[in-house]
Structure formats: structure tokens, C-alpha cells
Amino acid sequence: MAPRKFFVGGNWKMNGDKKSLGELIKTLNGGKVAGDVEVVCGAPTIYLDFARQKLDAKFGVAAQNCYKVSKGAFTGEISPAMIKDIGATWVILGHSERRHVFGESDELIGQKVAHALAEGLGVIACIGEKLDEREAGITEKVVFEQTKAIADNVKDWSKVVLAYEPVWAIGTGKTATPQQAQEVHEKLRGWLKSHVSDAVSQSTRIIYGGSVTGATAKELASQPDLDGFLVGGASLKPEFIDIINAKH
Numbered sequence: 001m002a003p004r005k006f007f008v009g010g011n012w013k014m015n016g017d018k019k020s021l022g023e024l025i026k027t028l029n030g031g032k033v034a035g036d037v038e039v040v041c042g043a044p045t046i047y048l049d050f051a052r053q054k055l056d057a058k059f060g061v062a063a064q065n066c067y068k069v070s071k072g073a074f075t076g077e078i079s080p081a082m083i084k085d086i087g088a089t090w091v092i093l094g095h096s097e098r099r100h101v102f103g104e105s106d107e108l109i110g111q112k113v114a115h116a117l118a119e120g121l122g123v124i125a126c127i128g129e130k131l132d133e134r135e136a137g138i139t140e141k142v143v144f145e146q147t148k149a150i151a152d153n154v155k156d157w158s159k160v161v162l163a164y165e166p167v168w169a170i171g172t173g174k175t176a177t178p179q180q181a182q183e184v185h186e187k188l189r190g191w192l193k194s195h196v197s198d199a200v201s202q203s204t205r206i207i208y209g210g211s212v213t214g215a216t217a218k219e220l221a222s223q224p225d226l227d228g229f230l231v232g233g234a235s236l237k238p239e240f241i242d243i244i245n246a247k248h
Helices: 018-030 045-054 081-083 096-100 106-118 131-135 139-151 178-195 200-204 216-223 240-243
Strands: 005-010 036-044 057-062 090-093 122-127 160-164 205-208 228-231
Touching: 005 090, 005 160, 005 205, 005 240, 018 240, 036 090, 036 122, 036 216, 045 057, 045 216, 045 228, 057 122, 090 106, 096 228, 106 122, 106 139, 122 139, 139 160, 160 178, 178 200, 178 205, 216 228, 216 240, 228 240
Parallel strands: 005 036, 005 228, 036 057, 057 090, 090 122, 122 160, 160 205, 205 228
Antiparallel strands: none
């Protein structure tokens, strides 16, 4: 089986303007980026078209969210068809901020995943436990439930990247230790093997997110079941290139 291609997503969240994102894009386009890494930048909706036009073709572009239907009376939402129309090919779904700030349920996230995949988008599907859940010892229960809600809606796993993001490590400066991350990634791979198939568990990329920086990326990247990163704050800085090249 072919090795899993390292995958690095940058989630710009609700940050930037044309000027600052234009400068970031110039830095990325001019940076020396390893050719064996798939890189995808998640731009704010209003800048998706701008990002796709300005970024080199070697970089993918992702929306940070979408809705579960193709069009209609859903003020403020965007559809996978619209994302594809401007040339972006990925969408981030189920991010902890969508779950915990905007109240999205496992069920809704599953419906969004099903629709995005049916429309031909790649999906970066996020899962992860909160601090109280980790402290209560229910990390596995939480991430397996979230994964099941996603897996139930996936027919073609080649278009899915699973992003494990412990909520307690996002934007807090706390990073899971490489051992903590590897442990959960290994269990998730085991879950895929038991509940989907051995082939899917071997080929699906499971990436880590949560205060990843240029300094922490190398050791994390060396873990056997860690196939890349979903990067928040650091994806807006030049060090994003160091993170992309963490395997090298």
C-alpha cells in the first residue's frame, strides 16, 4: 500500500484582510515547500476567491465551513457547489469552534460531510475532546462517537482527512505531547479498522491540530500514526513553511 501523503492544512479562521493575506500568500508562493506534502489553506469565506486566484496551484484552498444542501433560503451560508465554483476543492467540517461556539451537533456535521463528499469536495473532518472530557477519562468515548457520526456518512474515504484536535490545546498554547497525540491517532486508526475496514485504516490520513508551531512540529511529525497537521495561528505566519517541511 502506498504511504500516506503528509497533509498540512492552514486554518486562517476569521483573520486577515486583503493586504495581510496577500503578503502571507506571497511568502507561501515564494517559500521552499517539500514536494511530497499536500498543503491546503482554509481561507475566510469572503476571501476564498482571492486566495484561490493568488495562491500557487501547488496549494489547495479550503472553505472553513459549508451547509448541507446545494442552494436555498439559508442566509449567510455557502454550499459545496459554490466552493467548487470558485476553484476551491476542500472544506473543513466539524471544527471545535463550529461545535462549541455555534452549537453544531454530530448529526448536522455528518449531514454536511455527506453532502460535501457527494458534491466532490475533499473534507477535513475535525474531532476532539474538551479538557473536562479528557480529565474525566472519556477521550476515547468522545472521539469515537464523533468519528462514527462522520464515518456513517462517508462512502469514499479517499476524499477524507481526519483531524484530531484536542479542544484544550486549540489556541491555548498547550500542545498535546507527541505521545498523547500518537496514542489517540493509533486508537482512531484501530477504530477505523474495526468499524470500516483495514484498507481504510491504513490509507486514511489522520492529522493533528492544537497549538502546532514550527518548534513542536518536527517531533509530532515523527509519530507513526500522525500524518500531518491542521494549523491555526501559526498558519498566518512565515513559520507555516517550517511546519509544512516538518518531515524534512
